[in-house]
Amino acid sequence: MALSIESAQNIFSNTQVPSPIPATIALFDQLGVDDQLAYLWYAYTEMGKTITPAAPGVARLQLAEGLLNQIKQMSQEEQTQVMRELANRADSPISRSYGFFSVNTKLAFWYELGELMKQGVVTPIPSGYQMSPGVKVVLEATQKLDAGQQITVLRNTVVDMGFDTSALGPSSSKAAAEPAFKRSAPAITSVKIEGITEPAVLGYIEAMNADKFDAAIALFTTDGALQPPFQKPIIGHEAIAKYMREEAQGLNMMPQQGICEVLPDGSKQLKVTGVVQTPWFGVTVGMNIAWRFLINPQGKIFFVAIDMLASPQELMNLRRV
Ligand code: 45D
Numbered sequence: 001m002a003l004s005i006e007s008a009q010n011i012f013s014n015t016q017v018p019s020p021i022p023a024t025i026a027l028f029d030q031l032g033v034d035d036q037l038a039y040l041w042y043a044y045t046e047m048g049k050t051i052t053p054a055a056p057g058v059a060r061l062q063l064a065e066g067l068l069n070q071i072k073q074m075s076q077e078e079q080t081q082v083m084r085e086l087a088n089r090a091d092s093p094i095s096r097s098y099g100f101f102s103v104n105t106k107l108a109f110w111y112e113l114g115e116l117m118k119q120g121v122v123t124p125i126p127s128g129y130q131m132s133p134g135v136k137v138v139l140e141a142t143q144k145l146d147a148g149q150q151i152t153v154l155r156n157t158v159v160d161m162g163f164d165t166s167a168l169g170p171s172s173s174k175a176a177a178e179p180a181f182k183r184s185a186p187a188i189t190s191v192k193i194e195g196i197t198e199p200a201v202l203g204y205i206e207a208m209n210a211d212k213f214d215a216a217i218a219l220f221t222t223d224g225a226l227q228p229p230f231q232k233p234i235i236g237h238e239a240i241a242k243y244m245r246e247e248a249q250g251l252n253m254m255p256q257q258g259i260c261e262v263l264p265d266g267s268k269q270l271k272v273t274g275v276v277q278t279p280w281f282g283v284t285v286g287m288n289i290a291w292r293f294l295i296n297p298q299g300k301i302f303f304v305a306i307d308m309l310a311s312p313q314e315l316m317n318l319r320r321v
Contacts, residue, residue: 005225008294008303011269015317017310024153027138033087039135050284056108059179064109076123086161098162102246106158148287181250181279194257200301205253213244220301227305250279259318266297273315
């Protein structure tokens, strides 16, 4: 029987629990634009403290420099207006340029803007702003999340800002090469996962922990797919490679345990749980995640989904039913 991505998406579906992350983002989406910016500012002043200062990197900040310089020259009212346009996903020149940034360049742009706010060069919250009760509701919902979930909410809101350029095709100016993240610690070279001996899975983690994306992709079937948290599957070597270069650099993957089941046709489904660290926060924030792999009878990865766990208890949830 041929494997299908649709059926692969449903492996171990009985162990999936609704995530509080989209629920929190849904509350955020209901806020007015000034309330959204205020919520993000309060949330960021709490969580942003542990961002690794070197993470944005000089090369990446250069990609955002043009926009940041324009904003620095503006009056306070104009600065506030730009931030509203970004949050509203408006079709304005700055919001369009931002929309073409990669995920990490968007984060670096806001990181630097935050620094400029601390220096008093850029205005944080509109003058005369009055907080509505809804902001408190979203902040309280956010406080109930673990640290890894909180930074995911922050990341996803930043990614969603700016004009949606996906329908416009690639940027007219030559797409900038994605700068590298510096690894602070040497890559973990021999991976051990309790309950797992599958070479494709161990090889995948080892390659990803060294940013060897070509080696990781060689483990996939040509029609293989990778499904990031809260996203649709990314299909085929080229698309997965592009995604990994933009979003999977510098990650520390620490899988802990897993289960493997052999299916009648010789393919295998595996679920592995563990912790992932992003180069933005280093060792200070761990994200509890699960990988769900479908390996074909020839030992190649046909599908892998990465899911954020709803709670740390889910790390141990490897039962089948
Ligand atoms: O003034 O196996 C605001 C894959 C506005 C690959 C701001 C993966 C107001 C395959 C915006 C708030 C990648 C899928 C200022 C595995 C304001 C694979 C500034 C998983 C100043 C395992 C805000 C990887 C700022 C995972 C600067 C799960 C916010 C990766 C910065 C997860 C926020 C990574 C940052 C995450 C958030 C990174 C830097 C969640 C970073 C989050």
